[in-house]
Amino acid sequence: EAQVTQNPRYLITVTGKKLTVTCSQNMNHEYMSWYRQDPGLGLRQIYYSMNVEVTDKGDVPEGYKVSRKEKRNFPLILESPSPNQTSLYFCASSSKGLAGWEETQYFGPGTRLLVL
Amino acid sequence: QQQVKQSPQSLIVQKGGISIINCAYENTAFDYFPWYQQFPGKGPALLIAIRPDVSEKKEGRFTISFNKSAKQFSLHIMDSQPGDSATYFCAARDGAGGTSYGKLTFGQGTILTVHP
Numbered sequence A: 001e002a003q004v005t006q007n008p009r010y011l012i013t014v015t016g017k018k019l020t021v022t023c024s025q026n027m028n029h030e031y032m033s034w035y036r037q038d039p040g041l042g043l044r045q046i047y048y049s050m051n052v053e054v055t056d057k058g059d060v061p062e063g064y065k066v067s068r069k070e071k072r073n074f075p076l077i078l079e080s081p082s083p084n085q086t087s088l089y090f091c092a093s094s095s096k097g098l099a100g101w102e103e104t105q106y107f108g109p110g111t112r113l114l115v116l
Numbered sequence B: 001q002q003q004v005k006q007s008p009q010s011l012i013v014q015k016g017g018i019s020i021i022n023c024a025y026e027n028t029a030f031d032y033f034p035w036y037q038q039f040p041g042k043g044p045a046l047l048i049a050i051r052p053d054v055s056e057k058k059e060g061r062f063t064i065s066f067n068k069s070a071k072q073f074s075l076h077i078m079d080s081q082p083g084d085s086a087t088y089f090c091a092a093r094d095g096a097g098g099t100s101y102g103k104l105t106f107g108q109g110t111i112l113t114v115h116p
Helices: none
Strands: A004-007 A010-013 A019-025 A031-038 A042-051 A054-057 A076-078 A087-096 A103-107 A111-115 B004-007 B010-014 B019-025 B030-038 B045-050 B056-059 B062-067 B072-077 B086-094 B104-106 B110-115
Touching: A004 A087, A010 A019, A019 A031, A019 A087, A019 A111, A042 B086, A042 B104, A103 B030, A103 B045, B004 B086, B010 B019, B019 B030, B019 B086, B019 B110, B030 B062, B045 B056, B045 B062, B045 B072, B072 B086
Parallel strands: A010 A111, B010 B110
Antiparallel strands: A004 A019, A019 A076, A031 A042, A031 A087, A042 A054, A087 A103, A087 A111, B004 B019, B019 B072, B030 B045, B030 B086, B056 B062, B062 B072, B086 B104, B086 B110
16 A cells, blocks of 8 residues: 555654654655645745755754654754644655656645644 | 745536636746645645646546646536545645656645535
């Protein structure tokens, strides 16, 4: 079954305590990305990766780090979390079809983070 | 700066009616325009997508209309059903020429309610 998994699903932490949210996909997709979802703001892309060792910033990268050492994994790292990073986070993976533009894309179930 | 503006914020439609959600963009480098459907407590799901050299794309009851000169695109849901009640997001990607993956920018979302 094609899927994107995220862990943990729920996390409560305190300001400044480093944390990592893992993301893994089993579809051999080249493209992976992280988003945060906040009420009234919709989804905003944090970082994306076009393949192993290739990453780039999305619209809201400040305070986040990512790495892509393996094709299947794309962890999101918060080195020093702050309350304004309280949000719902989604990881996604996708791959382009033979036509070169149409994508198959899957989102993970989300990670709800509360930073106190 | 919000590069993709979505309207309306919420929409109520009777069963069997047509739901129309609109998006406008500014960046002429966008070359991939997907729509997503999100149910409460779930991650977004890719619904349908279009590229700018096509004016319309239809998949079942869902149709994207694209107006390149006006820099607008819309989602039409024909014969709307209560099961279509969800949040819908438009998005646009700067594809760097269409052969690569670029940053994905989302609209703010539309909460659709279909009354039985």
